[in-house]
Amino acid sequence: MEVLYGVHPVEEAIRSGARALESVIVSRERRDERLEKLIALCRASGVSVTMESREQMTRLAKTDQHQGVLAVVKERAFLSVEDLLKRSKGAEQEDRKRFYLACDGIEDPHNLGALLRTADAIGVDGVILPERRSAPITGTVAKTSAGASEHIRIARVTNLVRALEVMKKNNVWVIGLDERGTPDYMDFDFKTDCVLVLGREGAGLHDLVKKTCDHLLRIPMAGMVSSLNVSVAGAVVMYEAVRQRRQAPVVKAPAAPKKLKGLGS
Structure with missing residues (x-):
């Protein structure tokens, strides 16, 4: 198993579906709209969510830059x-x-x-x-x-x-x-x-x-x-x-002006 941390990496791991997530861990100390959206995304994707203290999450991530969000994921399968x-x-x-x-x-x-x-x-x-x-x-x-x-x-x-x-x-x-x-x-x-x-x-x-x-x-x-x-x-x-x-946009030749009818025509 591997640990991803940070809001963007965890969101993209869920959205990509490239590998299975065992669980997402969020900080008990964090409460904001962005975190609530992530939790809603987890529930919609069938990913379990647990809460831990920020100190415990720092020990798991081995860094304090986790933004209060971790994901435990399976090891990545590389291509040839x-x-x-x-x-x-x-x-x-x-x-x-x-x-x-x-x-x-x-x-x-x-x-x-x-x-x-x-x-x-x-x-x-x-x-x-x-x-x-x-x-x-x-x-x-x-x-x-x-x-x-x-x-x-x-x-x-x-x-x-x-x-x-x-x-x-x-x-x-x-x-x-x-x-x-x-x-x-x-x-x-x-x-x-x-x-x-x-x-x-x-x-x-x-x-x-x-x-x-x-x-x-x-x-x-x-x-x-x-x-x-x-x-x-x-x-x-x-x-x-x-x-x-990048292909250059095709510029159409301007249409010939129409002859206007009116007085004197």
Whole structure:
């Protein structure tokens, strides 16, 4: 069993239905409309609700940032790369170009949570995480992602290079982000099936992962600092991909003006 904490993560865990909730625990000391709505959602979803003291909840969550709400959930079942390559249910268009995110050894749960939040916001088709040298999907990740981690399709792989090779065999371009890469991310055409690979905090991509990439892109930096935080860099590039993929609205030619009839016509 795992513990999620915070109002948003618990709400999204209930709404997503991705895994079973054993129970939701709320603080005896908290009483407000937002909590009442959450309790009503639990009852409507058949999830039991119990009350505990704030001190006991802090011991269970191992943090005091739980906002008076905890959920005891079953461990997450991760997907395979092959699962990610299949179209998710409810995909708007079968011919829509797919976009994936792969994280090469991101160990800070706050960075991972922020990336998952952005990935969910842009409608990513799936995220690939390595089993080792990577932050696990914990309550901290769920809290930082505002519950987005409960909605995203995630594959956990033993070998990231091998997973990327599988992507390439399925006609998905592997695009790495590297401060020494070329071209600039704004000059790359994202209107294709691709997976964006982000490297470790500070160290960047592992050498084998870098060699596996079809392209290495950079974010130009005009200041004295040579790079951005990985979650910020990932958000910048992901939204550039969305901007490029968004179809321009069709502008209809104005109708020819009608000849007005009246006096003198």
